[in-house]
Structures are given as C-alpha cells and as structure tokens.
Amino acid sequence: MKVVVAVKAVAALDDEAELVDGDTAVDPDGLEWDLNEWDAFSLEEALTLRDGAGDGEVVALTVGDEEAQDSLLACLAKGADRAVRIWDDALEGADPLAVARVLAAAIEPEAPDLVLCGVQSSDAVNGATGVAVAAHLGLPHVAVVKRLELEAGVATVERELEGGLVEVLRIRLPALMTIQTGINEPRYATLRAIKQARDKPLSELGLDDVGLDAARVGASAGARLRRLRHPEKGEGAEMLDGSPEDVAARIADIVKERMSA
Amino acid sequence: MILVIAETRRGELRPVTLELVTAALGLKEAAGGRVAVAVIDADASSFAGALAVAGVDEVLAVSASTPHFEAHHTQRAVEALIEAEQPALILLGHTIDSMGFGSAVAARLGLGFASDVTAVSWDGGPIATRGAYGGKLVAELDFPGHERTLLTVRAGAFDPADAAGAEPAVRPFDVAFDPPLTEHIEFREAATGDVDITKADFLLSIGRGIEDKDNIAQFEELAERLGATLSVSRPLVDAGWMSNARQVGQSGKTVQPKVYLALGISGAVQHLAGMQKADTIIAVNTDPDAPIFGVAHYGAVADLFDVAEALEQHFA
Numbered sequence: 172m173k174v175v176v177a178v179k180a181v182a183a184l185d186d187e188a189e190l191v192d193g194d195t196a197v198d199p200d201g202l203e204w205d206l207n208e209w210d211a212f213s214l215e216e217a218l219t220l221r222d223g224a225g226d227g228e229v230v231a232l233t234v235g236d237e238e239a240q241d242s243l244l245a246c247l248a249k250g251a252d253r254a255v256r257i258w259d260d261a262l263e264g265a266d267p268l269a270v271a272r273v274l275a276a277a278i279e280p281e282a283p284d285l286v287l288c289g290v291q292s293s294d295a296v297n298g299a300t301g302v303a304v305a306a307h308l309g310l311p312h313v314a315v316v317k318r319l320e321l322e323a324g325v326a327t328v329e330r331e332l333e334g335g336l337v338e339v340l341r342i343r344l345p346a347l348m349t350i351q352t353g354i355n356e357p358r359y360a361t362l363r364a365i366k367q368a369r370d371k372p373l374s375e376l377g378l379d380d381v382g383l384d385a386a387r388v389g390a391s392a393g394a395r396l397r398r399l400r401h402p403e404k405g406e407g408a409e410m411l412d413g414s415p416e417d418v419a420a421r422i423a424d425i426v427k428e429r430m431s432a
Numbered sequence: 433m434i435l436v437i438a439e440t441r442r443g444e445l446r447p448v449t450l451e452l453v454t455a456a457l458g459l460k461e462a463a464g465g466r467v468a469v470a471v472i473d474a475d476a477s478s479f480a481g482a483l484a485v486a487g488v489d490e491v492l493a494v495s496a497s498t499p500h501f502e503a504h505h506t507q508r509a510v511e512a513l514i515e516a517e518q519p520a521l522i523l524l525g526h527t528i529d530s531m532g533f534g535s536a537v538a539a540r541l542g543l544g545f546a547s548d549v550t551a552v553s554w555d556g557g558p559i560a561t562r563g564a565y566g567g568k569l570v571a572e573l574d575f576p577g578h579e580r581t582l583l584t585v586r587a588g589a590f591d592p593a594d595a596a597g598a599e600p601a602v603r604p605f606d607v608a609f610d611p612p613l614t615e616h617i618e619f620r621e622a623a624t625g626d627v628d629i630t631k632a633d634f635l636l637s638i639g640r641g642i643e644d645k646d647n648i649a650q651f652e653e654l655a656e657r658l659g660a661t662l663s664v665s666r667p668l669v670d671a672g673w674m675s676n677a678r679q680v681g682q683s684g685k686t687v688q689p690k691v692y693l694a695l696g697i698s699g700a701v702q703h704l705a706g707m708q709k710a711d712t713i714i715a716v717n718t719d720p721d722a723p724i725f726g727v728a729h730y731g732a733v734a735d736l737f738d739v740a741e742a743l744e745q746h747f748a
Contacts, residue, residue: 182565183565183566184565184566184568184569184721186720186721188565190569197565197569266545266546267535267545267547268535268538268539268545271535271539272539290531293566294564294565294566295564296548296563296566296567296701297535297547297548298526298531298547298548299531299534299535299538299545299547299584300535302531302532302533302534302535302536303535303536303538303539305536306507306535306536306537306539306540307539311504311613311614312503312504312532312536313503313532313614314503314528314531314532315528315531315532327617329620330528330532331528331683332441332528332529332619332683333527333528333682333683334682334683334684334685334686335621335622335676335679335683335684335685336619336620336621336622337619337620337621337622338500338616338618338619338620339616339617339618339619339620340614340615340616340617341614341615341617342613342614342615343613349531351683352666352667352670353666353669353670353671356672390542390577391539391542393538393543393544393545393546393575393578393581394544394545394546394560394573394574394575395573395574395575395576396571396572396573397559397572397573397574398571398572399564399569399570399571399572400569400570400572401569401570402567402568402569402570402726407725407726407728407731408713408715408725408726408728408729408730408731409729409730409731410725410730410731410732410733411730411731411732412732415734415735415738415739415741415742416742418716418732418734418739418742419739419741419742419743419745419746420742420746421730421732422693422714422716422730422732422739422743423743423746423747425691425712425714425730426634426658426691426693426714429690429691429711429712430633430634430659430690430691432690
C-alpha cells in the first residue's frame with residue numbers, strides 16, 4: 172500500500188503584514204508558516220491505511236520553498252516514511268493549476284495506490300489543486316471525503332455534501348481523494364519522533380528533476396494575480412470598544428433590543 | 433458566449449444555479465451576447481421551467497447516464513460542451529459537486545481558472561475577485577493567454593435570478609459517456625439529534641476560541657441564561673466535542689436567527705455561508721482581522737471568556 176500525500180505549508184498573516192511588489196505579494200516578514208490543517212487529516216488517513224495494510228509506504232510531497240521544510244519534517248515526525256520538496260523560484264505565487272502540474276509530474280513516477288490531498292488549504296482556499304492533479308494523472312477521484320474504508324482495492328467513501336447530507340460511493344484504486352477535516356483524529360508527533368524525523372529521507376527536487384521547466388509550468392497556470400488589497404471596511408462591523416465589561420453591556424443591550432423587536 | 437453549468441441533486445435545481453445566471457446576465461453583452469445554461473441530469477430537459485429567466489437564450493440538456501451526479505461523467509460532459517460551444521466564460525457554483533470536477537476540466541483543457549469567486553467584471557476578458565490569505569485579503573485575478581475561462585462562484589455571492597420568464601428553448605446535447613468510475617450507493621442524512629438550530633431566534637455560537645472541551649459546559653450555561661440556543665462552528669464537531677446537529681455552515685445548517693452571537697469564531701467561508709443572513713450578527717474575537725467582522729453588524733476585539741463572564745451579569 173503506497174500512499175502519496177500532497178501537503179502544503181500555509182501562510183497566515185500577522186497583524187502587521189504589508190503588501191509589497193505593487194500590491195501583488197505580502198512582505199514575507201508578515202507571514203507565519205504551518206502545515207495546512209486539512210493535510211494533517213489526509214496524512215493521518217494515509218498513515219492509518221498503511222498501518223492497517225501491514226506494509227507499505229507513505230510519501231509526503233510538497234511544492235514549496237524553504238518555508239515548507241518544517242511542514243515536511245512535521246509529516247515525517249508524525250510517521251511519513253519519506254518526503255519530497257519540489258521548488259523553483261519560477262513557482263513563486265503559482266496558481267493551483269500550475270502547482271497541480273508540478274505535483275502530478277512528481278507523483279507519476281511514484282505510481283502510488285492512492286493519492287490523498289486536503290480538500291483545500293487554509294490560506295488560498297481554492298479547493299482545486301487535488302482534483303486537477305487527478306486530471307493530469309488520469310486517476311479516478313473523489314472530492315471532500317469524510318470517511319474512507321478500503322477492502323480488496325475498492326474504497327467505500329463518504330462524500331460530504333451541503334447541509335449535512337452525505338453520499339456513500341465506491342471507487343476502485345488507484346485513485347485520488349481530497350480529505351475533509353474531522354475524518355480522523357490527527358496524531359501529534361512525540362519529541363523523539365521529531366528528533367528522528369531529521370534522519371528520514373527528504374529529497375529536494377527542481378523542476379528539471381520532474382521533467383518540467385518554468386515555461387511549461389507557466390503555460391499551465393490558470394490565472395494571474397493583478398493585485399491584492401485589504402477588504403473594504405465600511406460594510407464591516409460597528410466595533411464595540413472598551414473593557415470586556417463595556418463590551419458585554421453593549422452586547423446585552425443589543426440582544427435585548429433585537430429580541431424584543 | 434457564457435455557459436452556466438446548472439447543479440441538480442435528487443431532482444431539484446440547486447439554488448446556486450440561479451445565482452450563476454445572475455452573474456452571467458450581468459456580463460452577457462461584454463462576453464458576446466449569449467447565455468446558455470447546461471443541465472447534466474438523468475432528466476435534464478425537465479429543468480427548463482426552473483430556468484425560465486429572461487435573458488437566458490438556451491438550455492443545453494445533457495442526458496446523464498447515471499441517476500445521480502457522477503464527477504467523471506459531469507467532467508466529460510462539461511469538456512464536450514466547452515469544445516462544442518466554445519464559450520468565453522464557463523460558470524460553476526463553488527460547491528462540493530463542482531469541487532469534484534471543475535479544476536479537472538480546467539487542467540485538461542488548459543482554461544483560465546479561478547475558484548470561490550465572489551465578483552466578476554469584464555475588461556477584454558473576465559476579471560475575478562476572490563479571497564486570499566484565508567479571506568484576510570482580497571485578490572483580483574485576470575487570465576492572460578486564455579480564450580476561455582472557467583470560474584467557480586461562491587454560493588450567495590449573487591442574488592438568484594427570477595425564473596418567471598418564458599421557458600427557454602431546450603437543445604439536447606449528446607455526450608458519449610464511458611462507464612462511470614464511481615458507484616453511487618446511497619445518500620444519507622446527518623443525524624438530527626434533539627435540537628433544531630434552524631428554528632432558534634437567538635443563537636449563541638462558539639468556535640475554536642473556546643480552546644478546550646471542558647469549557648463547553650460554561651457556554652451551555654451561558655446560553656441557557658441568555659435564553660439562546662447553543663450552536664457551534666465546524667472545528668468543535670471535527671474534534672468530536674459537539675454533535676453535527678448544532679453545526680452552522682456549509683456542511684452543517686444554514687441559520688437565519690434574529691440574533692447570532694459568535695464567540696471565538698474567526699469566520700471561515702464555509703461558516704459564513706451558513707449564518708450571514710442572520711438579522712443581527714455580533715462577533716467577539718481576539719483577532720482584529722478575523723473574516724467574521726466582515727459580515728458582523730457589531731464586533732468586539734476581546735477575550736471571549738472575559739466577555740462571557742461579564743455578559744452573564746446582564747441576564748438575571
């Protein structure tokens with residue numbers, strides 16, 4: 172049972188994040204990096220499947236610069252057998268289709284039984300990369316999976332639909348699935364495992380290592396970022412200032428007034 | 433031409449479809465003057481009446497070979513439609529079904545692509561607006577080098593079009609389907625439990641900010657004191673602390689109470705989709721940039737435990 176888990180280091184803005192490069196990027200000093208929340212669940216699912224099968228391999232794979240290194244080490248510490256990081260400066264700001272092209276090129280030679288991705292990343296929230304990877308690899312796929320059971324090469328999965336509805340369906344492996352939060356309880360790495368993670372194989376690849384170049388990746392991009400901006404205020408909330416007591420008093424007034432209206 | 437891909441489930445047209453029609457009609461002249469809606473369903477032509485919107489020129493009816501949505505078949509049908517009709521813009525809802533095939537179509541056909549789009553304008557081609565960095569920033573995208581662009585549009589971003597016009601012409605569109613790659617077993621409704629949060633006038637809603645399972649009891653008490661019903665955001669359900677019956681959001685319940693008091697909920701898109709139509713939204717969060725302040729009527733940057741404690745005193 173070989174499972175490739177495509178993961179992402181996500182960037183959270185801190186309070187003083189500033190726009191740079193003609194408002195097309197955020198000053199890196201204002202970003203904090205972490206393993207994407209969804210990917211903790213997809214990794215856990217992969218580890219569970221490997222361990223349930225009794226043998227096999229879990230490979231964590233990411234497209235990211237050095238900021239992504241810690242997230243890959245976290246995957247190794249939690250139990251991934253090896254990790255792969257693919258990067259080229261041409262990938263800076265790459266859109267989901269360009270990232271999918273690179274991921275697919277890196278996954279193809281792995282020939283996994285199963286590819287797992289998070290449903291989406293918490294920073295870009297595209298919900299698009301995984302299924303685009305499946306398209307490049309010609310793999311059957313299911314998006315937004317909240318339960319996964321495997322028997323004799325056939326997966327029975329629950330696809331989480333809107334409003335609490337669930338679809339149960341079957342799909343034959345090899346396949347790609349995007350995994351929803353809550354599907355399992357992601358483990359924490361022990362301190363010992365965190366130390367040992369540095370001894371596990373972590374390869375760093377460039378675009379030419381996966382048979383691509385900047386021009387081909389650029390050609391597969393779906394969009395160009397024109398500019399970033401802060402959301403317009405005005406439409407936003409009227410802010411209640413003061414101590415917690417002041418805030419609570421205002422909230423109580425508003426609630427009582429609205430509920431009696 | 434603009435091609436809208438309708439979404440159907442169990443014989444119903446899903447509401448996002450008429451929102452897509454509104455988005456399409458707003459760009460109709462700029463994008464070539466024609467709007468077609470494609471329905472991919474086992475009974476596709478039956479939806480013509482539900483799509484009787486003035487300005488919709490045509491319904492393209494693809495007769496699906498499976499009784500329910502099958503991602504690979506829909507993908508195949510949408511690819512065939514795009515190749516035959518050559519639309520400049522293809523609009524899908526940013527829904528669970530679309531997440532199963534939209535980006536695959538774009539990747540395979542080399543289309544311009546953006547997902548979870550909240551606004552679209554036209555300047556020689558589409559310009560899309562969407563969130564960035566978890567909704568804390570807004571990104572404006574264009575699609576240079578692409579003659580065709582596929583956008584998935586956030587549910588609720590546009591008002592639904594009024595389907596009170598003349599029934600549009602229906603044109604059957606044949607697609608040669610391969611055998612499906614997934615097998616539908618059943619639909620299952622989530623457990624409802626003993627509470628119906630959609631019926632409550634006043635929801636006290638808690639999220640990740642409460643930090644620990646042991647703190648839930650205190651908010652159950654607060655809700656009772658306030659005369660509110662307790663609801664939660666997704667992370668508390670994922671953690672197994674609360675039942676899905678109390679979950680507000682895309683995968684939980686859509687609520688519209690008189691008052692929605694959110695404590696420690698930052699406001700992920702999927703959560704906002706479930707509560708942004710509440711009459712009055714009050715949000716307390718320690719993060720001044722939390723997206724929930726974008727939809728709240730009143731907000732406070734404060735520690736929710738301090739506010740909760742002080743709030744109790746006002747409800748004897």
